[in-house]
Amino acid sequence: MDYQYFKRDISWLSFNYRVLLEADDDTLPIGERLNFISIYSSNLEEFYKVRVADHKAVATGKIPADGAETVQEAMELVEEINREVNRQLEERVRIFEQKLLPALRRAHVVFLQSRSEVQTPEHQSFVRTYFREEVLPYLAPVPVGRDKVVSFLRNDRLYLSVRVKPRQREEGTPPEYFVMKLPYSKAPRFVELPRRGNTYYIMYLEDIIKANLDVIFPGYEVESAYCIKISRDADIVIDEGATNAPQLIEQVRAKVKRRKTGVICRFVYDRSMPADYLAFLTDAYHIDKRELVPGDKHLNLEDLRRLPLPDALRQLPGKPQPMVLAGLDSIFRRVERKDLLLHYPYHSFGHFLQFLHEAATDASVHEVMLTQYRVADNSAVINTLISAARNGKKVTVFVELKARFDEEHNLATAQLMEASGIRILYSLPGLKVHAKVALVLRRDPATGHKLPGMAYISTGNFNEKTATLYADCGLFTSNPVLVNDLHTLFRTLRGKVEAPVFHRLLVARFNLIAELSRLLREEMALARQGKAARVILKMNALQDPAMIDLLYEASQAGVQIDLIVRGICCLIPGREFSRNIRVTRLVDTFLEHARVWYFGGGGKPKLFLGSPDWMKRNLYRRIEAVAPVLDPDLKQELTDMLHLQLADRRKAVWLNPEGRNVWKSACPAREKARAQYDFYEYLRRKNTDL
Numbered sequence: 001m002d003y004q005y006f007k008r009d010i011s012w013l014s015f016n017y018r019v020l021l022e023a024d025d026d027t028l029p030i031g032e033r034l035n036f037i038s039i040y041s042s043n044l045e046e047f048y049k050v051r052v053a054d055h056k057a058v059a060t061g062k063i064p065a066d067g068a069e070t071v072q073e074a075m076e077l078v079e080e081i082n083r084e085v086n087r088q089l090e091e092r093v094r095i096f097e098q099k100l101l102p103a104l105r106r107a108h109v110v111f112l113q114s115r116s117e118v119q120t121p122e123h124q125s126f127v128r129t130y131f132r133e134e135v136l137p138y139l140a141p142v143p144v145g146r147d148k149v150v151s152f153l154r155n156d157r158l159y160l161s162v163r164v165k166p167r168q169r170e171e172g173t174p175p176e177y178f179v180m181k182l183p184y185s186k187a188p189r190f191v192e193l194p195r196r197g198n199t200y201y202i203m204y205l206e207d208i209i210k211a212n213l214d215v216i217f218p219g220y221e222v223e224s225a226y227c228i229k230i231s232r233d234a235d236i237v238i239d240e241g242a243t244n245a246p247q248l249i250e251q252v253r254a255k256v257k258r259r260k261t262g263v264i265c266r267f268v269y270d271r272s273m274p275a276d277y278l279a280f281l282t283d284a285y286h287i288d289k290r291e292l293v294p295g296d297k298h299l300n301l302e303d304l305r306r307l308p309l310p311d312a313l314r315q316l317p318g319k320p321q322p323m324v325l326a327g328l329d330s331i332f333r334r335v336e337r338k339d340l341l342l343h344y345p346y347h348s349f350g351h352f353l354q355f356l357h358e359a360a361t362d363a364s365v366h367e368v369m370l371t372q373y374r375v376a377d378n379s380a381v382i383n384t385l386i387s388a389a390r391n392g393k394k395v396t397v398f399v400e401l402k403a404r405f406d407e408e409h410n411l412a413t414a415q416l417m418e419a420s421g422i423r424i425l426y427s428l429p430g431l432k433v434h435a436k437v438a439l440v441l442r443r444d445p446a447t448g449h450k451l452p453g454m455a456y457i458s459t460g461n462f463n464e465k466t467a468t469l470y471a472d473c474g475l476f477t478s479n480p481v482l483v484n485d486l487h488t489l490f491r492t493l494r495g496k497v498e499a500p501v502f503h504r505l506l507v508a509r510f511n512l513i514a515e516l517s518r519l520l521r522e523e524m525a526l527a528r529q530g531k532a533a534r535v536i537l538k539m540n541a542l543q544d545p546a547m548i549d550l551l552y553e554a555s556q557a558g559v560q561i562d563l564i565v566r567g568i569c570c571l572i573p574g575r576e577f578s579r580n581i582r583v584t585r586l587v588d589t590f591l592e593h594a595r596v597w598y599f600g601g602g603g604k605p606k607l608f609l610g611s612p613d614w615m616k617r618n619l620y621r622r623i624e625a626v627a628p629v630l631d632p633d634l635k636q637e638l639t640d641m642l643h644l645q646l647a648d649r650r651k652a653v654w655l656n657p658e659g660r661n662v663w664k665s666a667c668p669a670r671e672k673a674r675a676q677y678d679f680y681e682y683l684r685r686k687n688t689d690l
Helices: 008-022 030-059 071-106 121-138 205-210 245-259 275-284 301-306 331-337 350-361 380-390 407-419 480-493 512-528 545-557 616-620 632-646 675-689
Strands: 109-111 142-144 159-166 176-181 190-196 199-204 220-232 264-270 292-295 340-344 365-372 394-399 423-426 436-443 450-458 470-477 534-539 560-565 581-586 595-599 606-610 625-629 652-655 661-663
Touching: 008 030, 008 071, 008 661, 030 071, 030 220, 030 264, 030 301, 071 109, 071 292, 121 190, 121 205, 142 275, 159 205, 159 275, 176 275, 190 205, 199 205, 220 275, 264 275, 331 340, 331 350, 331 450, 331 470, 340 632, 350 365, 350 380, 350 436, 350 450, 365 380, 365 407, 380 394, 380 407, 394 407, 394 480, 407 423, 436 480, 450 480, 450 625, 470 625, 480 625, 512 534, 512 545, 512 595, 534 632, 545 560, 545 581, 560 632, 581 632, 595 632, 606 632, 625 632, 632 675
Parallel strands: 109 199, 264 292, 365 394, 394 423, 534 560, 560 581
Antiparallel strands: 142 176, 159 176, 159 220, 190 199, 220 264, 340 470, 365 436, 436 450, 450 470, 534 595, 581 652, 595 606, 606 625, 652 661
8 A cells, every 4th residue: 555654844843833832822821831932942943953954955965865855855845844934933923922922011021122112211221231331342243245254153143133324425325234143151141121110121132232233333324133043054974984982082073063164054034124135144145045044033032941030930830840759768679579660750860860879889789881872961870870980880881972962961971981980882883872771780799699680771861950851751670581681782782792682672673673563463463353452652753654554554454543642753644544543742841752652462461661762763773772561560550641641631632634733622721631740640649659
């Protein structure tokens, strides 16, 4: 059958639009709605720097078409992306200008967005004085023109372009153009003016500069000023010919440095800029018209997360707070008795740190192994591993240097660990290691006899910061088969095993796809026998055509399939070949990040959790790890979580056959089912019952 798929990047835009819709939810606190505009804008920025940059490189012939995409297809896709983004940006303007700014004003927070809005003498004096003392010393207007040396526009930096005319000029004298980099390292993006009563007043830094352009350009008539910015290609390709750590490290350093001067993939400008003004700038900076993206009056709205607001406007009523589980004096003793499943951010990430601390101090521990993909700044995880090494434990950390935008940070932490006696394994040629796993090996200090090891398999990174923002799962187990499988994986990463055999652990590039295919075909066989056949798959992205085809086949066999896919979903639901497949998208307070899979098994369900999405890159070009959940209580817990998410009527949408978000409930009233908050209460009650 000739199956069909959504385009990956158009599907991603559908997800990001769903993020933007959170800013349109009047039931949320204002600060939370502003934060979702920030997230939407930040997501879009990275999307252009990576995905759109790649398509444009093909469309313009800068890189050869690789067979997956022709030049014509790349050109058409970029045009389609820009049309959809322009539509969404119009919506962002509506939400911000017509809903959030009035809501802020009602909450006694007033944005002053132009010189004319600064009306009181006190504020006028403040704006003038603040500009002269805090901003003017750091401004350097640079002339722009076809016959002048054009300044280099740095990636992601906001610039103010200004058009002026000399006051004493001959008739027909053309205007002059200047650009200035906004000095965000010296002054905040949002400047608080003196309060009046209980009302806060805020100005964008660029609006303060615009209000004082006469100081910068004496003798000139300032005609207009608009913000501009560029995005540069940020995708870096590592030459897989690097065969040793020093070569790889030097290559990563050089590539990351080059990212700052990459080719322009997007020129964003204030959409109110006159056509002749825009034409002048694009000509001066040699901007291809296909790189033009109209933006709002104020660009870089990802900065809204730093907007100074009263605490009351940011507080989420009843927001789940991390729980400390009762009776966990020792993670080791607990896991020896029974597997332990943690759900972040509902459970405290401190429990994982406690696990590492026990590994660092327990006399029975002789070896600790862990993978690093993204860790926090000044990471407590890294600091605890360093303590373990200093306590005489053998500590091995696999560091993935190719984690996009974390390359420099990962290299720095790797060198810190190496200097502290930790053995560092670096990226594998041609592969990323995306698995989130840790392993502790133990033996009796008196007899030397082997003690049960401790394995930890997670859906999220070992990052205490994101563990408060992302919804993830982490499984502790002392199951000897899983412990041995995980040890085999680490030995494989060390180059000690060439053809590993895994008995229960599912590992991408080895046994993952074969086992997923077997599980789906088992459900198909049940359906063909007239028995109940059920699959629930929760992940961040679904893109691999081979796995999608298998889901289509299962649907036609009668398997009832529910997909909970937060982001990219290339599977098209609601068609004849997918009539038994439903796709739910859930966006709420926390970023849904867990990968959890349920196969009904004819009444004997099998559940799995781990690191991979069903993307080509995850299934074929990465090392990913997935563990079966064997404990009956924990299997039920994950099943209940999945059903709560499918029952959500407050923040969940259906994905329709056109790829649009369709609310499950016409009116998301406060009293309706809200999965994240309901699951927190479920876990809280369970914790109380322990």
